[in-house]
Amino acid sequence: MAMQEVKPIITIRNLKAQYGEKAVLHDINADIYEGQVTVILGASGCGKTTLLKNMLRLHEPVEGSVKFWDTEILELDEIEFNNMLKKVGMLFQNGALLNSISVMDNIAIPLEQHTKLSRRIIEKMIRVKLNLVGLSHAIHLLPSELSGGMKKRAGLARAMIMDPLILFCDEPSAGLDPLTSASLDELILDLKSQLNMTIVMVTHELASIHRVADRVLFLDAGRLLFQGTLDEARVARIPEIDTFFEVGKFE
């Protein structure tokens, strides 16, 4: 199988996360492979967003280890960690655009702060990325003037602006119409095949899972029930996963 040849780019071991006293993730062990699209699945509230945030130290895990490129990130100091973050992009569930500045300025932030590129080049790069997500007409709008789905696409453009090696997406297609959602899936497949980007995404859309997923991680109430390819998931005979795919089919 092809999978054994690729090496894990992220390894998560015994990860445990809490909000206050409340344990949300229990003992997660998972691998994410280079150049693949890994989809995190699970019911609403099972801890998918929490898993992403704990992998990226936006929320400090209680215990466990998270390695990116064989480096333990929980032990990095701020400068080392920032250098690593420059190779990573993230789309948040609600876009998380800075509300006081326009879409263009939002997307420009990483370039302005981390590079010495001229404004002209920066603007060109922004236009290209916005075009990829089908949002070039919204370049001068403020986030408050965008719809939910547009915010998300602008957020995706911002996440891609530094051409990251790993892209995290929290529900990129939720709240989008089927056409836009399908074109985002196309985009994700392009990023994977043309740029060999590693993509980790959370999604509920069965159609999009079938289109893009190389591997799935299935979470249930804070535990990892399964990791592997879709075909493996189908024959694994895990009741929760079977119901998930069964129910989804009729939608």
Added chain:
Amino acid sequence: MDNIKLESSKLIVAGVVDRNTVPELKKEVQHLMRRGEVQSLDLSGIESLDSAGVAFLECLRQDLEEENPQLTVVAAPLPMLKIMQTFADRADEVEKPAKVSIFESIGEKVEGAWLQLKDAVFLSSEICWWAVVGVFDRKGQKKGSFTSAGVQLGYDALPVIALLSFIIGFILSLQAAAQLKIYGGNVFLPDLLAITMVREMGPLITAIIVAGRSGSAIASEIATMQVSEEIDALRMMALNPIRYVVVPKFHAITVVMPLLVIFSIIVAELGGIFIGLQMLDLSVTTFITRSINIITLKDIVISMSKSIVFAWLIVIIGAHYGFRVKGGAEGVGKATTASVVASIFAVVITDALFSLFYLG
């Protein structure tokens, strides 16, 4: 009431059972149940139901069964049964979080306050560190933010500060003039006003206004960014949120606050001059020369150092409450209010400490 009656130990509920009739029905049931044991519950006459009605019937049945486990139930008509099924209470009861005793809650409060203080100390050291670094290296700060923060903190505050300072200068002088006149001490009004304004009132009024206007704005801006994941997004862009958001404001307020204090003192002097001219027959020149002569270098140093310390307190406290916000929009409101209260409190306490330190 004819919707509900008790006939030879048979409780009959009929007609409309919805959120409007349930309160009445409930009262009636309590009456009826006192009159004797209920053997059966007849629901066959129910004509209309909503979810409140279903909940009422379920409670009623539970109560009756508790008293008489042999209770028989005559079912409701089919359409009503369907409604009852849809709204049936199938969820498990979730245990309420245990009530904490008053001592526990006091204990938690004290512990919470201690943790908060620790947080605040960490945060202020971090802000101060990046503020110093930021003077030499503007990298990682929001573009144009220093200027816009300066305008927002300073320029926009001028009208309020002018108005309040004038009134305070005016009132202080009015009160003092009445007393001074009795002892023939007219010429001492400028001395008194200048010293009070420079050493105490100028920095204090300005700080209170800035805390109310800008401390709250800082807290709510950061809190909003926190709850809408903008802070997380900044982190993901390899930026330090303190450096990006707080430091420009910190620099701006450090520059602007002393200027605002000077402005406040000058305007208050105008209020004083007005009284001096009207009530005490002082000329403008005497007023100004006496004011200037009485102020020492030490007074100015105190005034300016106070204003800068107050400014820092306001930014740090605003940022502190902003970053530790919990929950959504409601949390933002709470954080904002808390930050204003805390920063005014901190300003007054620090002012008292300054006075003790310099007088002692």
